[in-house]
Amino acid sequence: MPRRAPDAATTPPARATIGDVAREAGVHPSTVSRALNPATRSMLSEAVALRVADAAQRLGYRASALAAGLRTRRSRTIAILVPDLVNPIFPPIVRAAEIRLAEAGYATLVANTDNDPAREEWLVSRMAEHLVDGLLLASVAQGSSALALAARFAIPAVLVNRRLPGSTAPAVTNDDRAGIALAVRHLLDLGHTRIGHLAGPAGVSTATDRRAGFRSALRAAGIDPATAPILAAGAYSAPAGLAATTALLDAHPTLTAIVCANDMLCLGAYDAIAARGLAVGRDISVTGFNDMPFVDRICPPLTTVRIQHAEMGRSAAEMLLEEITRPGGTRRDLRLGPTLVVRGSCAGGPGRALGAAAPRPPIPHPRGA
Amino acid sequence: MPRRAPDAATTPPARATIGDVAREAGVHPSTVSRALNPATRSMLSEAVALRVADAAQRLGYRASALAAGLRTRRSRTIAILVPDLVNPIFPPIVRAAEIRLAEAGYATLVANTDNDPAREEWLVSRMAEHLVDGLLLASVAQGSSALALAARFAIPAVLVNRRLPGSTAPAVTNDDRAGIALAVRHLLDLGHTRIGHLAGPAGVSTATDRRAGFRSALRAAGIDPATAPILAAGAYSAPAGLAATTALLDAHPTLTAIVCANDMLCLGAYDAIAARGLAVGRDISVTGFNDMPFVDRICPPLTTVRIQHAEMGRSAAEMLLEEITRPGGTRRDLRLGPTLVVRGSCAGGPGRALGAAAPRPPIPHPRGA
DNA sequence: GCAAAATCTGCAAACGATTGCACAGCCCCT
DNA sequence: AGGGGCTGTGCAATCGTTTGCAGATTTTGC
CATH class of the missing domain: 1.10.260 (434 Repressor (Amino-terminal Domain))
Structure with a gap:
């Protein structure tokens, strides 16, 4: 019956x-x-x-996707691991990847790692249980075992935004060194000479690449990098940026410009500068990195390095699809070119503080409750 | 062998x-x-x-989660559908829900609907194929068939942030009417009398509830709501806010304050106000809704209604877990209480423009490239 | 000291799809 | 007219678990 x-x-x-x-x-x-x-x-x-x-x-x-997957050993699902969805640079990347993957018939699973290696590991295992067909990793840092785990479970993986220096996994990232060079050159052109760098947390490629880029950009301009102070923040977050900027300015009160490794750090830098009664732009110039949403609307609007969010997500998805159909086929390491977007957070340096070419100094606004 | x-x-x-x-x-x-x-x-x-x-x-x-799921008909997976991950109010909600669900052993799948009913429908079907154990819907609007589909596939679902008036599904939302009342009262207290409302897109509960709240708050203050102009934006986005605000001000040039249904709309309103050579706060006061990340740093900092992002995600997850273990058990409709956070986007109204109690008028900053 | 109860472990049938292989027609060619 | 290709469909095994049932062993009660 x-x-x-x-x-x-x-x-x-x-x-x-x-x-x-x-x-x-x-x-x-x-x-x-x-x-x-x-x-x-x-x-x-x-x-x-x-x-x-x-x-x-x-x-x-x-x-039933389950029954089909059991038989075919494929789930038509891709997982994307991001360190922190609340950081607004990730949603656009995820979004672009999702669109491309959906075209190819893949559903997308997004998860936060919290920058916690243990959690990252747990998530990769969980994804393996679900037989995901591929992994987009925006979360790897030095010492991360995510790639090793993925390899062990034979899951194709592509790195996004962050590289992993030793690894051979395909990756699509920014040209971080070139990006920072843009920012440094901009500040030098404005007449700044005492420039500091607010670096990102240890072990993350974006932090180390940008730090290296900072030094080589100075060197290229004939400045000894050893004279430029560099301080690493504990995380890519506003509070970490606040703490690190405070320390940086305490140690080097004569700094006239700070190149931040990331926009989130800039938010903290703004707070630190305001706390000393100084004005961002007029007293101390600040540059960011990522051009994440909304930094064009903060006060003063942030001069920052724009990355190709959407292109990054799209081409990472593309690469992953390729890797799935032809594993180990084309191991590529794509670097996307950044551009500088000039807004109001940088003014002329001491050499030409009153020069006509200097942008109108912004007037900071008291922040309410 | x-x-x-x-x-x-x-x-x-x-x-x-x-x-x-x-x-x-x-x-x-x-x-x-x-x-x-x-x-x-x-x-x-x-x-x-x-x-x-x-x-x-x-x-x-x-x-193998697939094999187990095939047998048990459960996947230990929950899907969260959001209209737009790029809107920063959603990540905190998703995040909080994810944490609670992970505690209960559930993996979380996040997907964008793009506010597109067809895509939403497709996604729910896709989730059904994957035998998700539950659905957290932050995306429903009038006419959405997501709930019907979920019911058809017997998937427990809970609404978040947006309600669906006719439905009996459990939901956790804001008390939108009370929230808007907070904003209206604040403006009235500042002396404003010609207040307009920039409403949200049609069919979305947050839009209709806030619109109703706007009218009843005016009525409660003894003002005839019919005299207060209301214009609905086409979407919860900055461009839609820009267009709608321009139209609103064209039709009602004497307005001194605008209550926006959402922070995203405020961004557009800021642009529209700046485009007429006016200053937000000094010339026209603006209030938002959601207190999404970063609106405390825009220029001028936005006075807005703060909602309980994290609590919303957490209790929605809680409710869904309950619904999974005891389907149809407690159909609850939880409304979270909002609070007003006063920042710099509102100044004294015409009645007391120069009054000592009026907040210092903010000075807008010219936005770069 | 023996039956009954309790405790542990194995058997085998699901769950719902996919896919290599076999086979039944049918057409065409010589 | 009869055999050799095609084409289109059915058969049955398989993917890796879970779980009701039953058998085997031990413990308990009298």
């Missing part, structure tokens, strides 16, 4: 299976499977394929 | 199955299953349980 009379007048209590559709269409379950899979539909006669599609439609049939 | 010699010296090429563990431990696969499931471990003798755990450990065994 069938699990359910096909002509039951009541609303279907359970989901239709492939068997129900087969019965409804008067064919074998395997035929249903073939009719519904675009790749195999051509094996069937037009009439049967149509009849099956019709029956499936009528029953509201949806294939 | 076993698929793989247990003592093979090479790195394991394929993943260990429950059968491999059984062989390694010298027991039956069903015993392994029981030993590894905390709920059934007590059926086994201590010694066997230990032996199995040990073998599993040695083989690096990870259960």
